Amino acid sequence: AQTVTQSQPEMSVQEAETVTLSCTYDTSESNYYLFWYKQPPSRQMILVIRQEAYKQQNATENRFSVNFQKAAKSFSLKISDSQLGDTAMYFCASYLIQGAQKLVFGQGTRLTINP
Amino acid sequence: EAGVVQSPRYKIIEKKQPVAFWCNPISGHNTLYWYRQNLGQGPELLIRYENEEAVDDSQLPKDRFSAERLKGVDSTLKIQPAELGDSAVYLCASSLDQEKKQFFGPGTRLTVL
Numbered sequence: 122a123q124t125v126t127q128s129q130p131e132m133s134v135q136e137a138e139t140v141t142l143s144c145t146y147d148t149s150e151s152n153y154y155l156f157w158y159k160q161p162p163s164r165q166m167i168l169v170i171r172q173e174a175y176k177q178q179n180a181t182e183n184r185f186s187v188n189f190q191k192a193a194k195s196f197s198l199k200i201s202d203s204q205l206g207d208t209a210m211y212f213c214a215s216y217l218i219q220g221a222q223k224l225v226f227g228q229g230t231r232l233t234i235n236p
Numbered sequence: 237e238a239g240v241v242q243s244p245r246y247k248i249i250e251k252k253q254p255v256a257f258w259c260n261p262i263s264g265h266n267t268l269y270w271y272r273q274n275l276g277q278g279p280e281l282l283i284r285y286e287n288e289e290a291v292d293d294s295q296l297p298k299d300r301f302s303a304e305r306l307k308g309v310d311s312t313l314k315i316q317p318a319e320l321g322d323s324a325v326y327l328c329a330s331s332l333d334q335e336k337k338q339f340f341g342p343g344t345r346l347t348v349l
Contacts (some may be wrong), residue, residue: 125278140325154264154336156337159339163342164342164343164345165340165341165343166279166327166329166338166340168337168338168339169319171337173335174274212278212279214278216336221292222284222292222336223269223281223284223286224269224271224281226278226279226280227278228276228277228278229276229277229278
């Protein structure tokens with residue numbers, strides 16, 4: 122089975138602070154990708170960052186970085202210097218390269234950045 | 237480069253009526269996905285196309301849902317007849333197979349009364 126769990130339904134931080142969103146996943150496959158997507162009120166799902174499971178180095182995209190712990194099946198997202206525009210729902214997702222080949226999403230974390 | 241285009245953005249219908257959603261993927265993307273997103277949840281895959289072939293429709297309720305992707309480009313998702321439980325956001329996404337990054341459209345919010 123391919124499952125993704127986000128245990129934080131909501132989070133709120135002040136502008137310019139650093140925030141970390143948690144995600145755990147479960148799969149028996151060894152070849153997969155992990156993603157974080159952002160969904161603002163406009164509903165558009167926007168790709169934030171991608172991690173290939175075979176890479177040990179954590180992915181980074183400007184203010185966004187991940188902490189990928191493969192053995193623990195953990196994939197957290199860190200947002201540095203948070204901005205008001207970061208306010209959105211954040212979804213963690215896994216993608217199996219063999220087999221299902223579909224994104225399986227977690228339940229989401231609603232992040233609010235306060236001025 | 238234009239993103240994934242979907243129409244309409246909103247649709248309100250009465251139950252038992254038919255409804256159709258349209259998606260135009262990013263140019264050159266061979267893989268197209270339809271997802272359904274219920275309120276407060278993450279999207280769930282309905283169907284995946286590789287070019288014009290539906291390679292995974294295991295989650296598509298085939299008694300009332302149908303989809304097509306003519307010529308491997310645009311796609312249409314249809315519901316007939318709609319039920320109250322079909323109220324959701326329907327998202328279309330596309331990707332280049334080798335990149336595995338899916339790019340989403342703005343979605344269609346369906347309300348069934």
